[in-house]
Amino acid sequence: MQLDVVTLFPDYLEPLRLSLVGRAIERGTVRLAVHDLRDWTHDRHRTVDDTPYGGGAGMVMRPEPWGECLDTLVPEPAHDTGGPRLVVFTPSGRRFDQRLADELAGEDRLILACGRYEGIDARVVPYARTRMRVDEVSLGDYVLNGGEAAALVVIEAVVRLLPGVIGNPESLAEESHSAGHDHLLEYPIYTKPPSWRGLDVPEVLFSGHHGQIAAWRRDRALELTAERRPDLLPDDRRGEFAIAAAVAADAGELLTLQRAAYVTEGRLHDSFDFPPLTDELGDVEQLIADTTCLVARRGGRLVGSVFGRREADGSWFVGRLMVAPDLQGTGLGRRLLDLIEDAAPPGTPRSVLVTGALSAFNRAFYTRRGYRVVGEEIRGSVPIVVMERRRD
Structure with a gap:
């Protein structure tokens, strides 16, 4: 040239x-x-x-x-x-x-x-x-x-x-904005050591399972693109989501969604004996009645949800943030979290949530949104972490 x-x-x-x-x-x-x-x-x-x-x-x-x-x-x-x-x-x-x-x-x-x-x-x-x-x-x-x-x-x-x-010409195909990467932003990359200053490399990258690694990288690329450059998302990922307060009639679809969304958590922790996988229809109906519950729909289909409730100590508990597996990485989870945070009563000192101790992706997502681990518990047979974000 x-x-x-x-x-x-x-x-x-x-x-x-x-x-x-x-x-x-x-x-x-x-x-x-x-x-x-x-x-x-x-x-x-x-x-x-x-x-x-x-x-x-x-x-x-x-x-x-x-x-x-x-x-x-x-x-x-x-x-x-x-x-x-x-x-x-x-x-x-x-x-x-x-x-x-x-x-x-x-x-x-x-x-x-x-x-x-x-x-x-x-x-x-x-x-x-x-x-x-x-x-x-x-x-x-x-x-x-x-x-x-x-x-x-x-x-x-x-x-x-x-x-x-x-x-190595193959490296060009994996970069942000490249055609071989569907013009998405690049997924997070790591090298040695496996643990550094309390931050760990995601376990999936040590699995040796190339299919799972590729899927993880694709999901992270979609999520990062949705958060920072949604204009780069493929057309089938750009559909508008309608988000509104849940009503009793949503309970059946919401029960189906949470079973689909939480099965990955069950596999990660080698246990399916925890809510929301053990919930019945009545449990979901009660949750809708007792909390500020939001649901997201696209094309009439219920594809996401989250709830918030005021605790006795004045904190705002955020629970069951979930997105349909085929739409994870579109930015919907971030939007739902922002909306439920905004629904907290004025003067609320902090927001609290829990997630699986082995859920590295969830923990990283909440950390980016300002949450920090403040405790660990065992619920049923599943280890969880308690995360908190000061609102002041």
Whole structure:
């Protein structure tokens, strides 16, 4: 791949000579040429900017140096797929993402235009389109002093996708935003030691069961994506959930849901002799009557629930947070927890909940939401931990 970078500050691009990109340049996988835009000026001061027409703060990059530079780099119009592709960095451009990085990695030649000041004269891009394919690109919803930092990011993201640059190509398929990972955020990763400062690596990663590990990683990726970037979720995971107070008529479906949702807990603790797996219909009806119970539906199906109740000591007990197994990782559990927390009476000093002592995923989820373990108990034959979040 040929990379041409046009800039007012050629030294800014020196970090490209380091690390994997630098090695790709040394091996000839990438040919890098950095061009000083001032080389296409003709006055004593090498002027590249001027005041904006119509008034306003700042300076605008003049079109003449850019036009001569592009004419030099691309002497003849080349719109065919084998011609160069110009990337112009601007806050108003298309947002750069992994899909665009994959697309640019398939090009033979990229020219990257690094603007400065208030930007490049608006006539430059239309002119460039008469000679080559052009993309106006932004790194995100913020403004940089110039395009050089953006060029470093784009080159790093693109070059690492080229054959032979990354030692193990399979690692690219497991990364956040990659097509092989359904463009989800990456699951949590761990290395030695197995226990560090009271934090343990999830047991499933020691199981040697590749199917279970893959399922765990997929679930964590979905959960993390739902929490931080729900816009990246697959279409079948984006359906709207209707959340409302439970009524007596929900008891039958709620009983079915809790048996489906808690069977994993039973397997983890090698016991199914605990509520809610031992509940009968009447128990669920009583729970609805005695607590603030919320249920979530999607397409008419009851797919999630949680309850809260005021305890004698004034704390707010949160119980039976559950989501249908096929919808875990969509962010519904987080939404239900937030809503039941908001339902606590004003002035409630703390929220309390319990979960299985061996439920590493649940404990990690509640820890991220501000809960801390404050005690351990045995209920029936199942060890549990008591977790608390101070509300003040």
